[in-house]
Amino acid sequence: MVTRTALRGTLSFKGGARSVNIIGNRRIWLTCSGILMLIFIGSIIFRGFNLGIDFTGGTTIEVPLPNAVTAPEVEEMLNVPGLEDLNLNSAVIQPFSRLDEGGNTRYGVLIKTRLVDGEFLSDAVVEKTVAQLESQLGISINRESLAVEKVGPVIGADLTRNTIWAIIIATLGILIYVSLRFEFMSGLAGVIALVHDVLFVLGVFSLLGQEVNSNFVAAVLTVIGYSINDTIVIFDRVRENLRARKKGETFDELVNDSVIQTFRRSVNTSVTTILAVMALFLLGGRSLKEFTFAMIIGMVAGSYSTIFIASPLWVVMRNWQDKRAAAKRGAPATR
Incomplete structure (x- = not known):
């Protein structure tokens, strides 16, 4: 003792x-x-x-991808004229991977943006964002597989x-x-x-x-x-x-x-x-x-x-x- x-x-x-x-x-x-x-x-x-967006509100875009990507890579792809509304300095870019029902690994990226002058991202900006990823990655993204969520201030x-x-x-x-x-x-x-x-x-x-x-x-x-x-x-x-x-x-x-x-x-x-x-x-x-x-x-x-x-x-x-x-x-x- x-x-x-x-x-x-x-x-x-x-x-x-x-x-x-x-x-x-x-x-x-x-x-x-x-x-x-x-x-x-x-x-x-x-x-x-x-x-952050969780408290102030904003738009979340979940984009499925065929291969894994990193956040800096996605940020560089989207840092182009015409996508200023994404406000990448305050946006959250989060790559993810998950298993589907068949046990296959599915990749993608989650993009969270703040409200712009109290407004959500327009459908046109969302479409430009997806099109830019398609152009940079050389792929085609099924629009039906996109998940766009708008979180309001309430x-x-x-x-x-x-x-x-x-x-x-x-x-x-x-x-x-x-x-x-x-x-x-x-x-x-x-x-x-x-x-x-x-x-x-x-x-x-x-x-x-x-x-x-x-x-x-x-x-x-x-x-x-x-x-x-x-x-x-x-x-x-x-x-x-x-x-x-x-x-x-x-x-x-x-x-x-x-x-x-x-x-x-x-x-x-x-x-x-x-x-x-x-x-x-x-x-x-x-x-x-x-x-x-x-x-x-x-x-x-x-x-x-x-x-x-x-x-x-x-x-x-x-x-x-x-x-x-x-x-x-x-x-x-x-x-």
Whole structure:
């Protein structure tokens, strides 16, 4: 059995685990995060987001092709006079492949364009787009196999509303789960850390003008699950240490020891996961850029908040709760 003393010795730098006083320096971490949050909230309010077609509405053209193509190839083919309405700078070009009922691989490309002056792509522009692909690839495309979908702003508004509800429901579910497994204060601290992570990702995307689409929503929900999982590992160690709490040991010291004991595990897990997602960001297709970029930003924020936000906040709330209870009893609070 590995004792807490042994763990302290393993992770100590010079003066033992408590020489690394993460909890004692909580004002620094919380102040830095607070300043960042104000910057991100300001950007969200005044700059807003670069909303993708999923939210703003637009036209989607699914073109079947005999062979595989890449997004840059298709973009180069369509970057010609007469197709300016495609607005390729903001359009999403996504090659795909799928198996049909006979088990044969079918190739194609999905072209998503924004509304042009509040209008969908005209049938004439759609026809020019298909004709240009035919000319460049030397093929004939069956018009009956085309799939043209027009997504209006109303559908985009529904997606926005559903996205907000998905985040709220996921957050409330996590709050209930963590509160039942540990205590309400730890659940509240964990949820505040999640809000920090979500605001971090939203703020970075707002500042950089990165496109926010349905892939981004999936990334945010994934980050929420990833971040709380890491937080629960630390909270679980706190609960174990509470059972073996030494006489005179404060809650601040106990949580600080717990964070240090799980520090290497948290950092190693985060680094290896981020490296994997980084490879996907660098080597994956254009359609995965927003998803993987949001994941990288969210994982960095989640790794930070797990150690420097969630645990210190739990200490602050627990100490406040103890002081309040002690005040009612007329006895001094034990930190």
